[in-house]
Amino acid sequence: MSTAAHEVHDHVGASVKENLAIWIGLVAITGLEVFLAYIELRPMLMLSILVGLSLIKAAMIMSYFMHLKFEKFQLVLWLVPAMIFCILMMLIFFFPDSFRLLQMRPN
């Protein structure tokens, strides 16, 4: 059974202009990240800004390119909190031990 006609009327999403604007934004943020590397910021500040910018880019890609903004909100509730929870668990219980290890080194 052909669903082409059904699909043409059913799809809701961003326009070509909006998708192009998002893409230009992603390239601009990438350029900003490279610029930050060029000006030799101190590492912890650089890391914080880079992770923040990466999260913004991830949100832009998920919302527009992956269409999450136009899906039912319950899909966002199914997927995003679980991902954030699992990543936070890894960070909280695993990551701080690296600082302890650094201090335990003999030199």
Add this chain to the structure above:
Amino acid sequence: MGSKKLGMWLFIVSDTLTFSALLIAYSYARISNPDWPRPFPMNPAIIFSTTMTVVLLASSLTMVMAVMAAHRGDRATTVKWLIATMAGGLLFTGLHLREWMHLIEEGATITANPWGTPLFGAVFFGVTGLHMTHVMIGVIYIGIVALGFGRGKFSAEDVEVNGLYWHFVDLVWMFVFPLIYLMSVQY
């Protein structure tokens, strides 16, 4: 929501956790090893990897265009955009392999390197290698969908689900590039 789309999203969540675990393990290794090398000069290494990033972003845009064309019912245009996406993926892989060869020629392997802790090679080749594997699988997947959609066997939903996978691969690179390349710039 269709089961195909939900299934792909659930796969994406699980793969996100895989890459998160790898990147957190990298952060752990880096902090606890003060002799972590910084082997990437701005020119040519960072310029090269920035080019790779823009290529992958461009392939994401062509995939968006393919999905829009598929939902319009325009099969010929969809296949053209999908082929453009495959070209972007192949170009990214080619550039990345070129960069790998350069590092291997300088003496970096998964067990040793001439600059610092041996863990650097394991982390670099492990994380970027897993990402490159995802890119190659994605290129094959897009090829199958392009062939099937062009022949009328697949629907617009199949192209959209394919798009979800490709954008996920791009999304992972948005974290790998800053954390592994930009944090290791040679000053």
